[in-house]
Amino acid sequence: NAGVTQTPKFRVLKTGQSMTLLCAQDMNHEYMYWYRQDPGMGLRLIHYSVGEGTTAKGEVPDGYNVSRLKKQNFLLGLESAAPSQTSVYFCASSYVLSTDTQYFGPGTRLTVL
């Protein structure tokens, strides 16, 4: 039981490049989330999904897109990376949207030059 996994762990991009972050969970959770963590700002929700084929915007969605084609996977895409997107990205999943524990992946450290 791997829990929540994220690939890659580290990535350096140049401004304007694109990339996709992959999150996978093996707990059969309905809900999945993408957060970004910046110093002194805690975690901010980018997008989330309440089930296969559905996605919704969080607090800071601009510049990101997501897809949930399979229940166990949640992809985060950056179409044209900007230095302001340098951050640590965390994926999480849970059974219930508001009251249940969220299980987090180990994070992806992204640097945009």
Added chain:
Amino acid sequence: AQSVTQLDSQVPVFEEAPVELRCNYSSSVSVYLFWYVQYPNQGLQLLLKYLSGSTLVESINGFEAEFNKSQTSFHLRKPSVHISDTAEYFCAASGSARQLTFGSGTQLTVLP
């Protein structure tokens, strides 16, 4: 929307001393409250949560937090800390919007 304020960004404390990490949330008709812990270079892990019922909740490693509705607070306490408690601690709240809102985090450093 919920807002969560963690009043201290850094808390240094000596080993075996007590510690309190403060958290205040914006008032809501119903609110669920959480404390998560992040060890270096890892993701967040749930420490404890308040959903309803008893206002005092405990974790398996000696932390406790008390839900205080009148003061809109959910402070985290431990009577005696260990070096291994060094980590960043995040308070989070979920209300009518059904999304978790995190505080900015408190870095707890336990000194020998």
